[in-house]
Amino acid sequence: MILHPSLITIANSENGVKVGSKKFTESVILGEMVSQLARSGGADVRYLKELGGTRVLWNSLLRGDIDIYPEYTGTIVEEILANEKIKVDKELKSVLAAKGIIMSDPLGFNNTYAIGMKEEVAERLKIKKISDLLKYPDLKFGLTSEFMNRGDGWPSLQKRYKLPQKNVRGIDHDLAYRGLEGGGIEVIDLYSTDAEIDYYNLRALEDDLNHFSNYNAVLLYRSNLKEIEPEALNEILNLQGQISENDMIKMNALVKIDGEPESEVASDFVRKKLSITTQPKKDTFLNRLGRNTLQHLFLVVVSLSAAIIISIPLGIWAYKSEKMGKAILGVVGIIQTIPSLALLVFMIPLLGIGATPAIVALFLYSLLPIVRNTYTGLHDIPSHIRESAEALGLSAFAKLRLIELPIASRSILAGIKTSAVINVGTATLGALIGAGGYGQPILTGIRLDNISLILQGAIPAAVLALLVQGLFDLSENFIVPKGLRLKEE
Amino acid sequence: MIKLEKVSKEFGSTTALYQTTLEFLPQSTTVIIGPSGCGKSTILRLIIGLIKPDGGVVYVEGEVLDEDNLNFLRHKMGYVIQEGGLFPHLTAKENVLLMAKCLGNGRTEIEDRMVELCKLTKFPVDALDRYPVQISGGQRQRVSLMRALMLNPDILLLDEPLGALDPLVRFELQNDLREIFQRLGKTVIMVTHDIGEAGFFGDKIVLLKDGQIVQLGNITDLVNNPSDPFVTSFINAQRTRLESII
Ligand SMILES: Nc1ncnc2c1ncn2[C@@H]1O[C@H](COP(=O)(O)OP(=O)(O)OP(=O)(O)O)[C@@H](O)[C@H]1O
Ligand SMILES: [Mg+2]
Numbered sequence: 001m002i003l004h005p006s007l008i009t010i011a012n013s014e015n016g017v018k019v020g021s022k023k024f025t026e027s028v029i030l031g032e033m034v035s036q037l038a039r040s041g042g043a044d045v046r047y048l049k050e051l052g053g054t055r056v057l058w059n060s061l062l063r064g065d066i067d068i069y070p071e072y073t074g075t076i077v078e079e080i081l082a083n084e085k086i087k088v089d090k091e092l093k094s095v096l097a098a099k100g101i102i103m104s105d106p107l108g109f110n111n112t113y114a115i116g117m118k119e120e121v122a123e124r125l126k127i128k129k130i131s132d133l134l135k136y137p138d139l140k141f142g143l144t145s146e147f148m149n150r151g152d153g154w155p156s157l158q159k160r161y162k163l164p165q166k167n168v169r170g171i172d173h174d175l176a177y178r179g180l181e182g183g184g185i186e187v188i189d190l191y192s193t194d195a196e197i198d199y200y201n202l203r204a205l206e207d208d209l210n211h212f213s214n215y216n217a218v219l220l221y222r223s224n225l226k227e228i229e230p231e232a233l234n235e236i237l238n239l240q241g242q243i244s245e246n247d248m249i250k251m252n253a254l255v256k257i258d259g260e261p262e263s264e265v266a267s268d269f270v271r272k273k274l275s276i277t278t279q280p281k282k283d284t285f286l287n288r289l290g291r292n293t294l295q296h297l298f299l300v301v302v303s304l305s306a307a308i309i310i311s312i313p314l315g316i317w318a319y320k321s322e323k324m325g326k327a328i329l330g331v332v333g334i335i336q337t338i339p340s341l342a343l344l345v346f347m348i349p350l351l352g353i354g355a356t357p358a359i360v361a362l363f364l365y366s367l368l369p370i371v372r373n374t375y376t377g378l379h380d381i382p383s384h385i386r387e388s389a390e391a392l393g394l395s396a397f398a399k400l401r402l403i404e405l406p407i408a409s410r411s412i413l414a415g416i417k418t419s420a421v422i423n424v425g426t427a428t429l430g431a432l433i434g435a436g437g438y439g440q441p442i443l444t445g446i447r448l449d450n451i452s453l454i455l456q457g458a459i460p461a462a463v464l465a466l467l468v469q470g471l472f473d474l475s476e477n478f479i480v481p482k483g484l485r486l487k488e489e
Numbered sequence: 490m491i492k493l494e495k496v497s498k499e500f501g502s503t504t505a506l507y508q509t510t511l512e513f514l515p516q517s518t519t520v521i522i523g524p525s526g527c528g529k530s531t532i533l534r535l536i537i538g539l540i541k542p543d544g545g546v547v548y549v550e551g552e553v554l555d556e557d558n559l560n561f562l563r564h565k566m567g568y569v570i571q572e573g574g575l576f577p578h579l580t581a582k583e584n585v586l587l588m589a590k591c592l593g594n595g596r597t598e599i600e601d602r603m604v605e606l607c608k609l610t611k612f613p614v615d616a617l618d619r620y621p622v623q624i625s626g627g628q629r630q631r632v633s634l635m636r637a638l639m640l641n642p643d644i645l646l647l648d649e650p651l652g653a654l655d656p657l658v659r660f661e662l663q664n665d666l667r668e669i670f671q672r673l674g675k676t677v678i679m680v681t682h683d684i685g686e687a688g689f690f691g692d693k694i695v696l697l698k699d700g701q702i703v704q705l706g707n708i709t710d711l712v713n714n715p716s717d718p719f720v721t722s723f724i725n726a727q728r729t730r731l732e733s734i735i
Contacts, residue, residue: 384573385576388574388575389576391539391563391566391570392568393588395560402587407577483622484577486620
């Protein structure tokens with residue numbers, strides 16, 4: 001198998017810029033701009049997009065698995081540095097600096113919670129600010145459950161503005177937009193840069209009492225980026241103060257609603273606004289499929305091989321020693337109960353992001369079926385056969401090699417097959433921590449609500465699972481001794 | 490020479506064998522007989538070292554059986570387990586040759602021995618490459634026997650080698666076996682619960698009941714001088730129904 005060097009691991013190499021982004025469109029676009037600008041500044045760029053959440057990105061940044069990613073001031077204060085209880089925004093820079101992280105100046109837009117209405121309704125009622133809502137106690141609200149439950153969500157907003165409305169329903173985000181269209185709902189919560197603001201022609205009301213915290217977009221980067229790639233950093237920082245809320249809404253809409261690729265949208269913006277020409281990377285379907293397949297196979301092959309090499313001896317050990325058997329089966333059983341997403345995230349502080357932690361997690365998941373089937377396969381050998389082997393005077397090793405393992409081979413193989421199929425499916429989660437594979441188009445598809453993209457990941461993954469299963473079914477003819485296969489005829 | 494000296498064996502709360510001393514003379518055939526669960530297999534398993542005695546000592550070839558000499562002594566014993574115990578993933582031939590190959594015995598020597606054994610046990614040579622599921626029950630018993638005889642052991646331990654066979658095959662195999670024993674001059678210990686078979690084979694018969702020896706002697710002793718009413722009832726129970734009807 002030929003492995004692309006970048007598959008091996010995300011090396012903490014001295015040169016180049018490793019850019020990260022979160023798994024929502026705005027972050028992916030910003031990451032795309034940063035990548036293109038860094039490239040135009042002459043740096044080698046590796047863009048790890050759609051990583052699974054704030055914690056993943058922050059920890060990767062601290063470890064140096066990525067050098068830079070877009071973040072929001074509100075998230076930094078309330079989530080990342082929640083324990084530091086930062087009061088003034090000014091403190092923020094120095095607290096971050098102490099951790100070796102630099103925060104850029106704001107990029108220009110504030111992506112905060114907002115209260116929105118249809119433009120025409122707001123216009124008719126002359127509502128510009130949230131305070132204006134006081135005059136209309138009969139307005140119908142449809143709010144997401146997240147917003148209902150947040151500390152700065154509905155209850156505190158209502159208290160702050162003394163809002164009189166009683167007709168407030170919890171509702172799914174997508175349904176909320178449709179409700180607005182149909183007129184069943186007049187007021188919803190949204191993010192101030194949502195693409196839908198443009199699409200549905202909404203008005204985000206001014207937060208005149210400053211209830212919502214600021215979620216100013218900034219770039220967080222490692223302080224050594226200045227020394228390693230000064231020119232690239234200079235290029236990147238051109239973005240400071242350049243992206244308005246309207247710009248961001250437009251770009252989000254271009255991607256989410258018009259289906260344009262993030263790379264093109266980012267490149268257009270940079271060219272128009274900063275007069276910098278960048279090269280968006282073209283990504284064809286086949287290109288993507290090839291890359292994802294390679295990455296996915298790499299994850300599966302390495303983790304499964306390692307699991308086979310370790311699990312079979314563990315299963316044998318469990319069979320030979322009753323005490324160890326209980327311990328071994330107990331431990332691998334417990335590993336299996338850890339939710340896969342949690343396991344992946346546990347790996348990050350230890351192994352960073354990329355293929356390595358994904359492989360370790362997949363390896364751990366593949367243990368149980370093989371260990372257990374090896375153990376039961378050996379354990380279920382009829383005692384008269386085991387005793388015959390012993391009575392012949394075979395050494396323990398010869399007995400294992402010539403009698404016990406061949407007889408247990410079918411069961412062991414079935415265990416490996418189960419592991420392999422689970423492994424192929426679970427590996428799609430690897431995309432969340434930057435390991436790529438078929439999970440990548442699935443993530444993008446979910447983000448863009450694009451079924452065709454989801455299928456570009458889901459179908460190959462299913463095909464691969466079937467192939468793997470077929471391969472193992474075939475291999476049974478070579479691995480399971482003929483005498484054991486005869487019974488079925 | 491094989492000897493049990495004050496050997497006893499328990500499984501949990503059941504005593505499979507009470508303290509027993511028993512000697513098996515070289516080149517003689519001893520038959521162990523008794524009702525189901527009386528401890529017949531237990532004696533064989535103690536001799537081949539599959540289980541360890543709770544008390545007493547087992548001697549094989551004059552040596553105390555222990556971990557160190559276990560496999561060495563096992564190569565001097567051929568054992569046919571009650572259920573046959575053929576390895577299902579190996580052909581008849583592979584089953585027979587397994588141990589000899591592991592010991593690195595010469596190829597031609599092994600092949601010659603194989604042919605010899607087929608003749609001896611009347612096993613069809615062209616069935617050698619079949620798997621255990623592909624041959625008849627009687628043929629399986631013959632393969633088990635060939636496997637036990639392969640290394641030309643001085644001692645043969647046979648646990649109901651003719652169980653589960655139809656009367657004709659059984660009759661035929663009984664004749665073949667007795668001929669083999671006589672020709673080869675082995676020390677044979679054989680388990681059965683058929684009194685006719687015991688009389689047919691045994692120079693000496695050991696009658697067991699509930700883990701204890703009830704009587705030890707040849708078939709005429711057992712019939713004419715029973716040491717216990719149990720001996721008589723055991724023998725009479727086995728006189729064929731046919732006799733009582735006709
Ligand atoms: N591994 C074991 N664990 C518990 N009890 C056992 C075990 N092996 C044998 N026994 C018991 O020891 C006693 C003697 O068993 P053994 O196998 O020697 O009987 P047997 O005379 O060979 O019977 P059969 O004619 O049915 O084969 C029986 O009561 C049996 O249940
Ligand atoms: Mg028995």
